[in-house]
Amino acid sequence: MDSVSVLSLEDITVDRSGLTIVRGVSLLVDEGSVTVLLGANGAGKTTLLEGVSGAIPVASGEIRLAGERIEKLRAWRRARAGLAHVEQNRTVFREMSTLDNLRAACRHDDTPDRVFELFPELRKQIDAPAGLLSGGEQQMLVVGRALLGRPKVLLIDEMSLGLAPIVVERLAAAVRALADRGVGVLLVEQFAALALGIADRAYVMARGRIVFAGDGRELRADEGLLRALYLGDTPSGSGVWK
């Protein structure tokens, strides 16, 4: 494979309230690809993403963004270096219009046009208060805002929470399109089959560790394996076992 890793995590450990939650996680996200991170509730996925974006510190390990070490940088510096984080339950500014929500996130000479190309639905609602958009459109706006810094890497945590499956499919297609335009995406998602359908690479976490690393399509085709991973079993077979 001649792909280039735009984000690499090596042996990352993250503590919370004195407890070690993420234990020695190593993971790669290639340029122009979707990497999906799956795992049962409480496995440590959100904590890992927060450690990568700098929302909370990592206790040890190395994070490289486009080859540069970033694990010691403050969150805003990581963002400026090209790392965007769509946090779980992130919301829009409800009183502000769609356009103003996007304008507020623009940097330099960036314009909301790129967001409207990806989500034409939002162009139709340009002047509407964001609080009146549908749940799916609000999530498009949240993702759109994250794109306005022209990130190299986008971390997305559970973009599908509370949304209808058809809306989630629309969002997943947009995430795939984004990757096809060159962004490296690390996606945490509860709809495993859907996420694996757009994934190039997949990881599964259990109790703070990576228990599977392999091909997304391969894992999608093996429902028994996926179920075993969620239940915490580690049978030998396809993929790379840690």
Ligand SMILES: Nc1ncnc2c1ncn2[C@@H]1O[C@H](COP(=O)(O)OP(=O)(O)OP(=O)(O)O)[C@@H](O)[C@H]1O
């Ligand atoms: N602020 C906190 N202080 C202490 N422990 C926490 C804190 N936040 C989360 N945890 C614990 O860390 C563990 C991992 O939580 P995390 O939210 O990272 O998992 P997750 O895989 O993202 O799960 P979910 O799918 O439920 O979001 C859980 O046991 C949780 O209780």
